[in-house]
Ligand SMILES: Nc1nc2c(c(=O)[nH]1)N[C@H]1C(S)=C(S)[C@@H](COP(=O)(O)OP(=O)(O)OC[C@H]3O[C@@H](n4cnc5c(N)ncnc54)[C@H](O)[C@@H]3O)O[C@H]1N2
């Protein structure tokens with residue numbers, strides 16, 4: 221009979237060691253070229269440089285008249301017009317003015333703009349109501365950036381402002397990292413697909429729904445392989461469907477129960493263990509294996525454990541950094557145990573201070589805390605006790621395309 225895993229089989233490592241292993245084994249997803257219109261959220265595979273000067277020509281930042289030095293009360297002869305996209309073709313001399321619109325090329329010979337509001341136009345004559353200084357309302361060529369300037373570094377996640385920058389700088393396409401192909405696999409006899417009738421003792425398989433959304437927001441190409449029952453033969457069959465995925469996320473079946481069959485099945489299929497268990501709470505039974513370039517990141521089935529494991533490990537596995545900010549505790553906390561703990565909490569701005577209030581109950585079977593929290597407070601192993609007002613590190617969950 222196959223030996224079941226015992227608690228003693230799990231070598232528990234620290235969160236920082238697990239993150240080190242993730243860094244060392246992050247798959248190389250390769251690169252592809254996509255239209256800048258489809259590049260939102262993609263990660264750049266190369267540095268992106270400006271293909272032209274910006275602005276590409278000396279232009280006006282106001283509607284008015286392009287002129288040379290002139291005096292208050294002076295009357296200038298209107299000799300033509302420069303509108304955006306339609307240049308005035310000749311040189312401009314002292315005593316002359318060219319009507320100009322915002323974004324139009326400032327004609328040769330002009331070095332300042334007389335704003336429309338500061339001039340009076342009568343027939344073909346413009347009277348100066350306020351003399352502009354040299355360079356007034358002129359956008360010099362290349363004053364935003366010159367051709368060749370590094371605009372977006374390799375490894376950046378393209379945001380809307382980056383995309384506008386790329387488009388303006390003449391990049392119709394960009395080279396981006398290929399989207400990681402990620403498969404989800406929920407495990408457990410108690411799980412039923414949404415829409416099924418459930419029997420007493422069964423629950424709906426929920427974690428993969430949120431996790432899929434999160435992964436998509438984090439830039440992955442996700443396939444949900446559905447539910448696999450706690451049955452060795454069924455798991456073996458499922459494992460045959462994993463070719464072609466960069467990352468596979470089994471959910472549940474990670475602990476020491478007699479029905480937790482996933483790890484032995486992966487081992488039997490030739491996967492090598494990278495870590496078996498992590499000193500964190502929730503998320504202790506997170507595990508990682510690899511075979512060739514494929515990574516398996518097992519997340520525990522308790523919803524909070526899936527949630528925290530995904531934020532702490534899955535984002536970095538995809539190459540997305542987790543950024544912590546310093547916040548102030550709104551409540552006292554007891555001394556922590558030996559596991560690094562992530563508390564689901566709400567951060568709010570109270571008179572300019574970012575105060576963090578942990579959700580009052582933190583059991584990992586609960587779904588509501590993560591649905592109503594906006595951050596994870598990181599409490600170091602053996603940290604504390606903490607007093608109200610003490611500073612602590614928080615992982616911000618909202619405002620960066622996160623899940624739940
Ligand atoms: N004797 C021990 N028991 C447990 C330990 C331990 O160290 N010794 N660890 C506990 C911890 S910590 C966690 S976390 C859980 C993790 O267990 P598994 O990853 O094996 O997950 P399951 O047993 O399959 O499920 C746990 C819980 O979550 C529900 N679940 C599972 N999958 C889903 C899903 N896709 N959607 C919604 N809910 C799901 C499942 O029904 C269970 O209630 O183990 C502890 N036990």
Ligand code: MOO
Pocket residue numbers: 500501502503504505520522524525584585
């Ligand atoms: O570590 Mo478990 O993930 O606490 O519930």
